[in-house]
Amino acid sequence: MLTTLLRAALGLLLVLLLALLTGVLYVRSQTLPQLSGTLKVTGLNAETTITRDRYGIPHIRASHDEDAIYALGLVHAQDRAWQLNFQRRIAQGRLAEVLGPAALEQDRFLRTWGFQRAAESALEALSPQSRQLIAAYTAGVNAGFALCKTAPEFMILGYRPEPWTDVDSVAWSKLMSFDLGGNWKQELSNWELCRAGGVQSLTGVTPPYPASGPTILSVDELPATAPAGPGKHPAAYPTAACPADLTGAHLGELRRQLAAAQRLGMEFEASRSSNNWVVSGQHTASGKPLLADDPHLKLQSPMLWYLAEVQGERLHAIGATIPGLPAVVIGRNERVAWGVTNHNPDVQDLFVLPPDAPVQTRQEIIRVRGGEDVQLTLEQSEYGPVVSPVGGGLQGEELAKSTRLALSWPTLMNGDTTLDAFLGVNFAQNWDEFRSAMRHYVAPSQSFVYADVDGNTGYIAPGRVPVRRGWDGSLPAPADAQHRWTGWVPFGQLPQTFNPADGLVVTANNRSVPQEYPWPLTNDRDWADPYRAARITERLQGKGGLTLDDMAAVQNDTLSGPWREMKAALLSTPRAGLSREAAAALDRLSGWDGELGTDSASATVFEWWLAELKAQGRQTFGQEPSTRGVAVALAAGGALCGPTASQTVGSSCTGLLARTLEAAVQQAARRPYGEVHQALSTHGAFGEIQALAPLFNALIPAPGGSDTVNVARPDREDGTLHFTHAASYRQLIDLSDPDASRFTGSLGQSGNPFSPHARDQLRGWAAGEYLPMSTDPADWGRTRVLHLKPVSEQPAP
Template sequence: MRVFRWVLYGLAGVVLLAVLAGCGGYLYLRADTAPETDGELALEGLERPVEVEREPSGVVHVRAQSENDAYFALGVAHAQDRLWQMEFQRRVGAGRLSEVLGEATVEEDRFLRTVGFYRAAGSAYRTLPPESRAAVDAYVEGVNAYLETEPGLPVEFRLLGFEPEPWRAEDVLVWAKIMSLDLSANYEAELTRYRLLARGVGRERIETLLPPYPEDGPTVLREEDLRENSETPEAERSEAAARDLAPGRGEERLAEALLANRKSLPRSLEASNNWVVGGELTRSGEPLLADDPHLGLGVPSLWYLAHLQSPEQDAVGATLPGLPAVVIGRNDRIAWGVTNVGADVQDLYALEETPDGEGYVVDGEERRYATRTETIEVDGGESVEIEVRESDYGPVVSDVVDLGGDEETAPPLALRWTTLDEEDPTIEAFRRIGLARDWREFNEALESYVAPSQNFVYADVEGNIGYVAPGRFPLRAEGHTGLYPARGDGSQDWEGYVPAAEWPRVLNPERGYIVSANNRATPEGYPHDLALEWAEPYRAERIEERILAKSGDLTRRDTVAIQQDQTSLLFRDFRPVLERLGADRMPDGNAREWRERLLRWDGDADEGSEEAALFAAWYAELSRLAAEETGEPFWDEPRYLLRALREGDPNCEPATEEGCLAFAAEAFAAGLDRFEGDPPEWGEEHRATFTHPVLGETPLSRLTDREVAFGGDDSTVNVGPYDFRSFAMESGPSYRHIVDLGEPEESLFVHPMGQSGNPLSPRFDDLLEPWRTGEYLAMRTEGYEVESNLVLRPGD
């Protein structure tokens, strides 16, 4: 997830800098910040003693005598290593950043309060099944029991001058809601289309600028998988036409303002890989499962590596600080991995407001807004009071921006989103996955899953492999595609959700493998539109290509090589364009020489490749083609660009293939000029950046922030997306694991940075270099080296 970046101003920073300048600066920061990880600690709320062992890498092993004691101890371990991260996350979810960060975050808090993440978290908790509510309670008790020991607080608390409040159940569940925002892209996509319509771009032209998923592109499920899943009904498609909205200048300004607001919040990244290969294709005869979710890179890492052992479970993998579950990993019977489905579970509804502005019209009847008042406390400033309007479609999110003036107005936009439903037992699903023993129990666990919808791949010790995409997928009214804001007048409402029996699912497909890389989940013939927008199929194509190249002889080492692959299929697509340009279009001998070098390049976007740097610069320049039409400086849509370069496009001068090739030649020269004619190694420009959410834009960033050379691009399996202006890489593989069902204890995992959030801890960034160079830790539940052992005992 892209971490928020807000500038921290104030006396505290000045004081700390002065302290750091003196000889006692290190000791000031170091004192009382390292948690006690050896010995014994008595804590109220614990039922029986628990051992919390740490490996030299910081990987935590919790050995408890009951499931809830394990969650209690996980809460302690998370708080010991990541207390500031947990504090920041819950303040994000509650819209309470301004209480400690001041006026700089008021607008973010306004959005977060308006959408109502914390209210939704409270509703979700109240409706949880008793076992999962108890798990949440145990975790919260663990965090609070640790806080009651009055531990040394992380540096961030000292800087900002406050202490953490006791934890509540809502603090646990709200971060899952924020993660759902990060992984739900349709809100932004609808606003983009809405803005283009308002600029006068027709719908047919928008389909050219934002082309649909290629008809021949790979899908996660195949047509034969639908036949294997007898519960999937035949497709019934409606051809009803949508009642088009006709936005104008007011809507354009509103969409622009909401998109700008969105950019200060977690951003969706349509990138993650997972795959599973059955024993018939592996050398060992047992399944191999791989996963690497691609999210924002920040300080500290989003993930925390942990092993939870109790009589009920023995699960190891990636946990999220603030949540009581192994989210991705394996237990002693099964393994699982996730990628984002990219399901369309958000809709913006344009409301027909009543003349007095106090309500809106649905099915010809007036309905009044429900309202609530939210007060945002602001450190160093006056509190801000906002009135939030709620409709039957959800909160009126257009109220978060003030367009000002008396120009043309736009209808209010309300947000309908599954994450805001009253009941959301997703945490129940993750808790039960860790307990599952087989395919049946795995699927039963996922019946509780709501959002964000994920592609789950599965393998077990019996040799089975499988796939299921769970979630609450809306069934829309006829003519409502979900691509554009809809009419909030009752004509385009949701009509329920896809039944769980009809979720995409397959067990042991005949081809022997399943690949998911945010590509289209379902083939032609599947009866429901889970989404109409999917990530480009490059990564899925490359993974499948490499699996088939080793078919029958695939090993764990091969799986590592696939996960680390940086071959750019984007370059493969654009190489023919470079051929058609011809040397005669190049402005000078240096450009002609670099053109020849790029044509000889194999597409391996290694950090040491100069060709990778030039291709990245050329592609960035190509993406300027639609800037005037779209109002965006870069338009990163490779299939639109390829079509323009093959067939011509109105944005070229002239609007012919010849005109577009002339543009491509100019873009090549501009890309080369960016490096003054001498492209550097890609890793010199392309840096994976890890920024602290508060200190990252202050002088203290030298203490917390990191950057390392990295390869790849947006199309590579080992993904390396980058900002077209700076080449900075702010998101990427946030975690990697490879589970070998033949030798489970030789399975592998890693995440960037380290297990500790304390910048003065040796565990703060010790995993960064292994992550960068493709090394892993052993994912073990036994036989590991123990560096420290803390015994938690029930208090008086």
């Protein structure tokens, strides 16, 4: 009897496994694109080839630039159809149409800010050449949509993507600008701190950038100032009272919008941004420059970036593209290489509008799958969109009598020609052409490092940076004549240098200019902590004979700068009264070298201890302090350490240190770092659905931590130290031998979880390895070739 039941159970299991396998094979057959052979497509001028290497990276060869960009659109659609469509729906505020009521708050936020409307105005401002290339890209995407059978996400949700439009390519750049510019969030946080403890309470969360901290430019590299600037931001926050005419309704509405943005993976953090640097030939073994870049962004599935080579008649670039954009965003062409990090000047301001301020209103309808349509009344002021109160805020007559908050931000203003800049960079052949392209750059302001095959190096931080006179933009400001923007920092006065004498430019979201710079960029507390910039500079400055291997070692550096700064304070924790486990952990830390490797148990204790200290800061201030905010408090005593804090660690912080160490040890329990510290890449739609998350999300142990060069700041949630922001892309470029250059993404080329290229870069990325960034077929390994042939459009019968 038992044998019969066992056989029946095994038989049922076999049937279920067979059904599962059949389902998987069916989904694969319906969703994986054609990667070899011949395809006849409309909208192409001449035959074009797409050769995918062993990692699925396409190498496009065309005789026309428009055809090359067309093919880029087609491969984006083949490999990332869902990503294209999801990004487009985010920009449009149309997620609820396919995801239902759960996405309604996101749509409210996106419609309120008006990203799609801003994209429509930006498209009109672009040059004819850019419009032509964007049109070619659109045709390629739509050809890809027509050829692709579907994507797994479309099968699950039961719909197919709408045709791509030119404005869709501009719209995603607007969302990237939001992700890379969070000063409105900082103003909101400052406002909350100010309400709770006065202006002076701001210092405990984000101390000023240290006077000894590295700056990107030195004094002798500053541009000549003519005419003189209006004066830099003050080094300290203003001493005036906090804004009194803001209410809980404003605060609640903006917090809802911030929560909606966070659910979309859009949350700017200066400490989670990026590194890049360039060293001239005076420091390298080859005598030619080396350039490195690794933008730190939200880890997502599929990954944000799509690696590609694009060659047409004049265009020949290779590097990281973003599905939806018709250009190589970070990379090189045959003569010029560039890298990008976030500059983060203060380009956003919340203005308090008086009740009688004139506004224009418009009505929009949000379609909701499985629910009733929602009508929004949206307002536009002369300062920008009215972002509070709306939706869940005040209504009717009460709204008419209340103050409103409007947002000023170059990204949402007319005349954004940033795509002209990125397309121009792809064609640039020297510094003059590169800099000329940068003149069209609007937002988000970025730190570009530059190198070329002639041996030149450079740096420039383009973009529209508003000029404020007599105020610093750290708190919401009244909408009056005194607080209006009075123009932009002139292009020639923006931070920039060409062939600096020391042959080194390092950027890590640190302060870009010394105190002598006469133009307002941002408050001293808005720069990222200097740990990464200091460590990169330490490893490169004054060195000679540098190679790409040296650059890779720096890019993957995991020595903890915060540990080096806090070590003395942390190790001063008295052993008396500690548990046996905590005392043992403290002893191990005393001999720890500060390397945040996956095998280290001390790394686990330290990062958890730091997380506990920040959690204490959240309880004390209402917000989590920066890493340096913790370090400064431990060094000098302060509110973080308790009400009896004085100027000595021993008398003010010992209780805090002991308490947080005990909490950290309870969690760490001698576990190796890689067991609890893992990179989590999440899917935008299905990442939190238990049944689908294992298929669409990715998780892998990885080194690094808070403010290491190889950034992997733990989020400390669900009993882990998993992290969701890191180096989303890495590149190393050798201008003496460009085809010896290297790059890698964080997951893989395909967004289809059933593709062999969905995650085939993940393990190498976590281990600090790279792929060949080569235009030479000898470096591509096994290839598949797809031939695109033009066909005339046939009239409908």
